[in-house]
Amino acid sequence: MKYVYSFKDGNKDMRDLLGGKGANLAEMTNIGLPVPQGFTVTTDVCKEYIKSEGKLSSEILSQIDDELRNLENISGKKFGNYKKPLLVSVRSGSPISMPGMMDTILNLGLNDEIVEKYAVISENARFVFDSYRRLIQMYSDVVMNLPKSSFERKLDDYKQSHNIELDTELTIDNLKEIINIYKEEYKKLVGKEFPQSPYEQLLEAVKAVFRSWNNERAITYRKLNNISDSLGTAVNVQEMVYGNMGDDCGTGVAFTRNPATGEKKLFGEYLINAQGEDVVAGIRTPESIDKLKVSMPECFKEFERICNVLEKHYKDMQDMEFTIEHNKLFMLQTRNGKRTGQAAVKIAVDLVSEGMISKEEALLRVEPETLNQLLHPTFDKTLIKDKKEITKGLAASPGAATGKIYFDEKSLIKAHDTGEKDLILVRLETSPEDIEGMTIANGILTVRGGMTSHAAVVARGMGTCCVSGCSEVSINEKNKTMTVNDITLNEGDWISLDGSTGFVYGEKLETKDAEISGDFGTFMSWTDEFKKLDIRANADTPKNAIDALKLGAKGIGLCRTEHMFFSKERIFNFRKMICSETKEEREKALDNILPFQQSDFEKLFETMNGFPVTIRYLDPPLHEFLPKTESEIEALATSLNITYDKLKARIDSLKEFNPMMGHRGCRLDITYPEIAKMQTKAVIMAAISSIKKGIIVKPEIMIPLVGDINELKFVKDIVNQTANEILEQENIKLDYKVGTMIEIPRAVVIADKLAEEAEFFSFGTNDLTQLTYGFSRDDSPKFIKDYFTNNIFKTDPFKSVDEEGVGALVQVATNLGRKTRKDIELGVCGEHAGDPQSIEFFNKIGLDYVSCSPFRVPVARLAAARSAIKQCNSK
């Protein structure tokens, strides 16, 4: 078995084995690009290492040894030799990119003896000693897990006591002394000398990378990004090249196109006389790649050529790392670049018009979830033009955000936990430790760091608005204040960020919703060419319906009628209905609600002209509509003109032990048929009134929580009787459908019978998941985390449909339903309807539509199109 691959033995399709970085280093090697040579230890070794709890077999060791020899031959250098010492880097590289999540060690191959002797014969003795210092520091941190701060403090103490400000001012003697201090510290903390065997250094570094696969940051990142824990990481061992050997050296990162906007123009940054990590860490603010043209024109030309080769080769925008060592350009990495949703869409559309890819490929290029970013709010242009920014940074991740500022993750999470929704994280620079806070925040502001700093990369990945490099801002972490141009803001004060311009405003600004137009419009129109599933929206108000229509919904798949009862004048009558003692009283109260409900339905019909509108009858238990606090109860009693005690007794009588499984859904109609009657009146009268205005009306009346055929028959009879009465009276013909939710497991079992009465099924996968698992959605978050910790669940069944259980039931009901009624309409209206993974499943089993919240409609459209394309490709 081959455990170790020389770069020339791999290619880009071997990501699973070599990791993304390794595969692409191999690919670049093989298309003749300048890559420092090396080899990759495979992900299989990582898996074995974890399984064997930290052992590497002799076969593996021997293959590493062979490849090291091979690298010595290629480079003409020797590992552990002081004359032409081969120095290598050890870097992680997993099949799916996890930027900054795992570890890197540089300058491996030095020891006391080599440094002493090599310094003498090399042209840059100071550089040799500094490299050794860096090695000890990095090794201590990454391999030995010693506290970073203790080495940093030693260095700071030394500089202070010697009155030195910058690292570059350190002399060779200084460095020698620091090396001794470091080695002493190492010995003190580890109990052993710093290893003098370069080979030992190398092996320990490789193992450290494997271990880093399971560090907390990496685990969190995988969880957040749904990456399997079982992939493992590869390790790349590569000859060192140095961007920090003088002013004819440098290092940088660049994208072939703009990753924020998608613009077709080289985009990136570099630092002269610096190592790669300096760019990514955001400690020094780098120069724009454009400047390279001026400072190193030959290198720039070569770089442009390579960019072109890479884009043509990979047929996608590339994200590259390079180093220039004494005017010679080396490519250290290339990969398909991460991008904002906006950029993803623009690049996909551009690549199609450039003839590089097909529309299908374009659709497959954009992850549905990233569209969310295009739907992020922006500031109203007319509003903004009168506002004066307090400062300007880099437009690192687009969108607009407004919120209260917090200076550390802990305070921000605390504020979030107490219910604050609009939060902005303000940091000098962010680090992987800030992940959770960055996930929660509306927006991120950093003082340091460029477009490719940690904050910028992560924020773009999350679709969170970010302004980085706000160098005018100074932060006082102790007092929790930020100051910019004489303005001081305290923790909890409002600011607003424009991630598309970089402007920062010192106040709360309203944001507005995005629209589908331009490239986005073109792209979305392609989804309609390929998808088989219709996309409807869940919309309870005319405003929802308008949004849904704009975003491409072809109908309403779920109108939750109870949401229409909550406004002030309506809730009163609804409560009156609940507190009625006789059917007559109830009917009177319902009569007062009827006009409101009817007018809402009218507006929905008019908005959805020609598209179906699925109206779900009253679903929640009645106690949800009643007040909870004593004073509210008192007030209601007064306005209902009954005693407090009587109202309290009614409220108490409605209390339930398990309301999720209580008196709700169609069960309410069986006890109070007059509710279904009123709702039918409202639907039918609204339809008639709309028809009279020339609107095409397609009402679909949906009975919730059906588990028995007689429940459905009972409510359907009320619907038909009430509707026919009105329609006959008005002498109007109206095609309306009556159908049922499938959300009770029993409904699945008897779906063939239900289909005799139901013209459509709408799968309520939220409740179906609750009942199929016996998981209360309100309670399970408390213990479901233990399910993730113990690897019992991989994904949350409330997020993506559980194909094995709930999905199997959906499939059963689909088959049974179609057996009885060939043309039965089948849809999903649970939250899974907006989840791409679930949509793929619903597409596969051949449902007719999914219905999600309006702002998920574009995501669902794209997911549906991709599912159809994938299904077609796999045939």
Added chain:
Amino acid sequence: MKYVYSFKDGNKDMRDLLGGKGANLAEMTNIGLPVPQGFTVTTDVCKEYIKSEGKLSSEILSQIDDELRNLENISGKKFGNYKKPLLVSVRSGSPISMPGMMDTILNLGLNDEIVEKYAVISENARFVFDSYRRLIQMYSDVVMNLPKSSFERKLDDYKQSHNIELDTELTIDNLKEIINIYKEEYKKLVGKEFPQSPYEQLLEAVKAVFRSWNNERAITYRKLNNISDSLGTAVNVQEMVYGNMGDDCGTGVAFTRNPATGEKKLFGEYLINAQGEDVVAGIRTPESIDKLKVSMPECFKEFERICNVLEKHYKDMQDMEFTIEHNKLFMLQTRNGKRTGQAAVKIAVDLVSEGMISKEEALLRVEPETLNQLLHPTFDKTLIKDKKEITKGLAASPGAATGKIYFDEKSLIKAHDTGEKDLILVRLETSPEDIEGMTIANGILTVRGGMTSHAAVVARGMGTCCVSGCSEVSINEKNKTMTVNDITLNEGDWISLDGSTGFVYGEKLETKDAEISGDFGTFMSWTDEFKKLDIRANADTPKNAIDALKLGAKGIGLCRTEHMFFSKERIFNFRKMICSETKEEREKALDNILPFQQSDFEKLFETMNGFPVTIRYLDPPLHEFLPKTESEIEALATSLNITYDKLKARIDSLKEFNPMMGHRGCRLDITYPEIAKMQTKAVIMAAISSIKKGIIVKPEIMIPLVGDINELKFVKDIVNQTANEILEQENIKLDYKVGTMIEIPRAVVIADKLAEEAEFFSFGTNDLTQLTYGFSRDDSPKFIKDYFTNNIFKTDPFKSVDEEGVGALVQVATNLGRKTRKDIELGVCGEHAGDPQSIEFFNKIGLDYVSCSPFRVPVARLAAARSAIKQCNSK
């Protein structure tokens, strides 16, 4: 289509069409017994009458007419003719007997003219007028639904004003005047004259009987007895014979064997010079049938002969009504007699030893539910012999009862609603209106009425203890007291009844449980010859287990381990465990519980020596174990040595919105693996200790609430690891099984996978029903009554398994489970396991066992045997 059958055209197998009474009248006619002739209007007519909302087609009317002519020919009398007037009775008779639930009208065929003229030529003018008076009174009540009391009051007023005490003192003139008063009252209330057309009387009476099918009493009775509403009743029109024409007349009811004990001896009562209804109504206390031998020896001999013929013919104990008109015996009805459980068993066993029926037939003769009566408590003989009864009545329905006395149904129900459990209903006599109270009461005492009075018949049917005919007792309904032999008892005072001896005690007496022996033992031993299902018991304590074993359980199918935590010393440590903050604290608290649990298991193993013991691991949510009231919380906080606030916070943090679907079952073990570990230790250590005593131990460890294969694996790993460690240490071999409950719908879907890990499935049909329907068992009773009212449900799915839904899932899991593991052990441990109808289903789909509460074991054994026999017969 034939709507009306002459008695000679029917037979006993036509119950569905002719009703039980009609079919048996036809059968008796055809085997040559003396039956007043007549005809039966079929149940089909009843269904048509109800469907058409009160119409009878001309075809039906013409067939009635034809059979009336036919009856005139047979009897030699003429309907509506004054010379030889044909008088008929109209009686209901449904396919399943509903004693006293529907209506009867007698003496139809009289009018003013016929009465006047017939009185002249008949030998008994007074009787003719009295018959007419009775007809008007009965017709007004039953056919016209006029208030009974208004006619009774008119009669009382008349008697009072004429100084007459007994009805028999009324002269012909008195009767004529009363007839006029009645007719006036009739006209006043109805607005029309009393109908003079005998044919109209007949038709209206027939319709009234059909209507009575849907009167409230009848509906309630059917609901209580699980009789379908769709059966309908037939109507029997029969020539009148009179037991009230003098002292050579009489009427009675009798059983061929004793319906209370099963003794093979004619048993019954009669009244001289009385109509049939007088016996049933319990207004006069009748003579024992033995006395008939003396008073009318010829009639008695004939009756004995007929009894013999009937028993041989029907091969079962008969319940008969007869009338003697001028020394001539007429049989008015025969049917298989209702009997107590004790009698049912004895008769079945006797019939087998008499060679009349087979063992299989004997088992099919006894409804499983009736065995409950044999398991009813009795008084301890040694205790009773020192007690002096306050009075003695008839031993109308066996068993012993003790409770507080109530004199009306309303007060009794009210007491029941406030939580009183031990109640005795004390009444002058009971009527069908008392049904609900009789259902609730432990026992019934009546002052009037014999062994066949309403109270006696109904109580025997229900298996409720009853002492009737306590003629020494006087009741003051106004003051709510009863007085007997100078002792006065008030509402709420305790008495005790012995339904097997008729003794009444004026105090609370302890009762003791029944045993299986004698005929009952023989009978139960037969069940084992035929049943295929094993019967286990749900038992949580050694006491339960001993009871279960006595009653024939072959193992424990469900030991709810949490029930072991509730005693005082244990609950403290359990609460301490719940309130622990670290795993170590929790383990310490669990260590304290371990010895208790282990010793309980030891006792169970020892009791069940050789039989399997299924141990379910902790199931309920933890909050169920914590105190609710402030003072309890304070006390616990003190003894746990933590602050009130801290404990309150912990309690609050455990609160759940839907605890049924919350953190319980195996979900607890995933959060707190140490619980499963402790429980495994207790099981294994108890097993080892029992094995060392020579006990054969078969533990089956059952993981509750599994919905995912990883849940089962996780807990099973803990079990196996913990068990193996102990067993290796002790060097003992122990075969234990690990299995799972199937109670989550998802478990059904993945049952094939679960069977890879589970050695047995136990269907928890309680929770499976809750989740399959989405019905919270705690909440659904509030609205499920509307489901019955609206005919959405026929039976309560928590009582009998819902074969279409839940049953189908059990079938699916059974198939999937066996597909993976051919010999997987399959059982049911929900409450359905003790329900005969459900057992029939579980037998049909071939499960291995059912496990019910100890006192249901005999019922389940019989139900299992009957199911197997029926299944065999139907092949």
